Amino acid sequence: MNAAFMSRSSNSDKGPWDIRIEKEVDIVAVRQLVRDLTKAHRFDQFAIAALTTAASELSRNVWVHAKGGSARILLLENGKTVGLELQFADQGPGIADLNRALAGGYSTANSLGLGLSGTKRLVDEFHIDTAPGRGTRIVIRKWKKDF
Amino acid sequence: MASGPIPILKLGSILLATIQVDLHDTVVDAFQHDVLEEIEKTGSSGLIVDISALESVDSYVARMLANTAKMAKLMGSETVIVGMRPAVAATLVRMGYLMSGITTALSLQEGLEFLSNNQNGAVSD
Amino acid sequence: MEHGFRPDYMKILKLDEEECRRRLDFFEITEEDAQRLVSLRSFAEQWTQEITEGLYELIMRHPDSRIFFPDDATLARVKRMQNAYFLKLFSGSYGMDYVRDRLLVGAAHERIGMPPKLYLGAYRRYLALIHEKLRDHFKSDKAESVKALASIRKLIFFDMAIAIDTYIAAYLETMTRHQAAIRELSTPVIKVYDRVLLLPIVGTVDTQRAHQIMETVLVQVVDQQAKVMILDIAGVPVVDTKVADHILQTTAAVQLLGAQTILTGISASVARTVVQLGVEIKRVHTRSKLSEGIELALSIVGKKITAVAPRKDEV
Numbered sequence: 001m002n003a004a005f006m007s008r009s010s011n012s013d014k015g016p017w018d019i020r021i022e023k024e025v026d027i028v029a030v031r032q033l034v035r036d037l038t039k040a041h042r043f044d045q046f047a048i049a050a051l052t053t054a055a056s057e058l059s060r061n062v063w064v065h066a067k068g069g070s071a072r073i074l075l076l077e078n079g080k081t082v083g084l085e086l087q088f089a090d091q092g093p094g095i096a097d098l099n100r101a102l103a104g105g106y107s108t109a110n111s112l113g114l115g116l117s118g119t120k121r122l123v124d125e126f127h128i129d130t131a132p133g134r135g136t137r138i139v140i141r142k143w144k145k146d147f
Numbered sequence: 148m149a150s151g152p153i154p155i156l157k158l159g160s161i162l163l164a165t166i167q168v169d170l171h172d173t174v175v176d177a178f179q180h181d182v183l184e185e186i187e188k189t190g191s192s193g194l195i196v197d198i199s200a201l202e203s204v205d206s207y208v209a210r211m212l213a214n215t216a217k218m219a220k221l222m223g224s225e226t227v228i229v230g231m232r233p234a235v236a237a238t239l240v241r242m243g244y245l246m247s248g249i250t251t252a253l254s255l256q257e258g259l260e261f262l263s264n265n266q267n268g269a270v271s272d
Numbered sequence: 273m274e275h276g277f278r279p280d281y282m283k284i285l286k287l288d289e290e291e292c293r294r295r296l297d298f299f300e301i302t303e304e305d306a307q308r309l310v311s312l313r314s315f316a317e318q319w320t321q322e323i324t325e326g327l328y329e330l331i332m333r334h335p336d337s338r339i340f341f342p343d344d345a346t347l348a349r350v351k352r353m354q355n356a357y358f359l360k361l362f363s364g365s366y367g368m369d370y371v372r373d374r375l376l377v378g379a380a381h382e383r384i385g386m387p388p389k390l391y392l393g394a395y396r397r398y399l400a401l402i403h404e405k406l407r408d409h410f411k412s413d414k415a416e417s418v419k420a421l422a423s424i425r426k427l428i429f430f431d432m433a434i435a436i437d438t439y440i441a442a443y444l445e446t447m448t449r450h451q452a453a454i455r456e457l458s459t460p461v462i463k464v465y466d467r468v469l470l471l472p473i474v475g476t477v478d479t480q481r482a483h484q485i486m487e488t489v490l491v492q493v494v495d496q497q498a499k500v501m502i503l504d505i506a507g508v509p510v511v512d513t514k515v516a517d518h519i520l521q522t523t524a525a526v527q528l529l530g531a532q533t534i535l536t537g538i539s540a541s542v543a544r545t546v547v548q549l550g551v552e553i554k555r556v557h558t559r560s561k562l563s564e565g566i567e568l569a570l571s572i573v574g575k576k577i578t579a580v581a582p583r584k585d586e587v
Binding site for chain 2: 024025027028031032035045046048049050052053056057060115117118119121122
């Protein structure tokens, strides 16, 4: 574990960790923290890439569409294995047509893409709460494979 | 040679850029600027972008790579992305980003092979 | 009440709001039934103990079922739980909370190892006892008695379905754990030649296995710097859209790395199915026989198989 990771952790190494997303470089901070945590808890390379990428996509959405918001990372334990939960919240414009966004209807080829359907496929659980004018709140979870 | 943190080396008529840092706006802008400046300066016909140090590639980076290749192409240079990690390929495919239009190769050597075949007029892919 | 790890049956059985509503609909449990049952609440409270006693009289009479209740304390506790169970039938509310509660009951029986035959036999007895008491309760009003029994029967069958589901879910959960171990051993990537790899896929390919196959293949392709990856699917029993999708995801990922893929072992029926399903196979070489795939792979790396010249002493 590197020094940067240790300094970011709260009282213990159990989290939760909160990061404000206000500048573009904050996306990198979220990504790095997720990467450090998944590595520290020995997720396999595919899970590390999946969570890191998902964190990156969702933080970027917060920054691009809502011009700012927050990320919260929690370490989960369910008796069988460990997992990571990432929460992203913003007071942005919200998503008008959620079904279309989740079905991949929003173009991901241009900078207005949300990449939600793609991100959903990278994680075990994906919950979203959004509406125009109400901001957006996304929670994702991925568990470490035990076998 | 490069103004940003991504080094660009000249290998004969080919440019080799090795990405080893976390990518975000200023880094990306500097990178694209440097690449195009080098192509212009050296007249190189091929660009190899080594991403073997990247453990994850999100849509932003995927788009950046695709755009860089397009920019280089406009200036007469073919681009090959080399060194993609298994986890990166898996994540991109699972997200649905097939990166069509981008040429990839397993290693620097294969990338160079592809570029030289290309320059000889051989049909690629 | 949670001690140790319990599988999430609601999740395994996909019992969400939608599914619960569909079940209530199929069992024809209506608002009318709910109201009727609520109005019978006092009947339930009056007779639950006697009905429970009648049920356990059967259970304790038979050695097969008796062994699950070895001591008085256990018996007393389950009788209390049985009363609570009975009263809940008359709660009038049969949504997700009700289902979750019934799942726990079924799970408890599965956990102690009570076989379905005993569980269902007990339910039969239970229904008979309730019928008897209802008849007595409604004495003269036969019509009302029939209606009340009908409502209770709907709910009892609804509960039985959930109970059976927990047994199935428990078996599924065990199988999944075993399968996970087997999966680890079932992705042997073979090096056919320098930079040519082969993976014969044998057996069914579900989502989890497909993920594991993709990951193993990708790691091997990079480790071995393979130019060609051959995937032989002759051993996959069923190739439907989902399986085809999984396999093509893997080939797409291999191509993303910069290697080529060859799909072999494509039988006539698979070829027919794939085209009829409208699955597009792009940029992937395909052959019906593995040997043809190997020949193609070798040609891609600049090699070929030729006959050996006869030895001088063989002339």
